[in-house]
Amino acid sequence: MAKLDNETLASRDSMRELMDDADCLITQQQVEHALDRMAEEISRDLGDKLPVFYCVMNGGLITTGHLLTRLGFPLEVDYIHATRYRSELRGGDLFWRVSPEVPMAGRHVVIIDDILDEGSTLAAILEYCKEAQAASISTAVLVDKQHDRKAAPGLKADYCGLEVADRFVFGFGMDYKGYWRNAPGIFAPKGL
Ligand SMILES: O=P(O)(O)OC[C@H]1O[C@H](OP(=O)(O)OP(=O)(O)O)[C@H](O)[C@@H]1O
């Protein structure tokens, strides 16, 4: 079996250490309860509207998967790939990697993402949906970070699982420098 080079070994060890020392802010059980509630609200509002759900890759992947399996009505799924952080801890300009394929015109659209932080990502995607003439646009995020730096004052998602402290968080889709999207809960590195 090929050996890992020194740089890879150092990354692996530092990422293991990061997880060992991390603070768990939200447990998996709390995430599951929040997803149950979001699914009930979405089903109540959109269950008879044949909606299209757009996952915002990459972070929205895990929330989308967990949420959609809780929805017992016909729906379509597509994705948008837009990134603003690109493995960094601060956001920059939004870079659209992939635009959606399923047309939004006349459809009830739901955008699913992992986190509403400053909100620039969601605001840009909302503009795109409006221009694409969606019949209605709803947004669903697993967590809303609590601070006063939102791109527009009072910016909120229509469906929000949990509020999270103003720290750099990872897990359940959210990455720390590209890693630990797979962590089964929501964590923050010690001291960050
Ligand atoms: O509210 P904002 O400050 O705009 O930040 C939220 C966005 O940032 C993250 O994506 P990121 O750009 O890190 O790409 P990723 O999904 O590939 O991690 C996250 O998944 C949201 O899409």
Ligand code: HPA
């Ligand atoms: O706190 C965060 N963690 C991971 N990805 C993010 N994208 C925006 N904010 C965050």
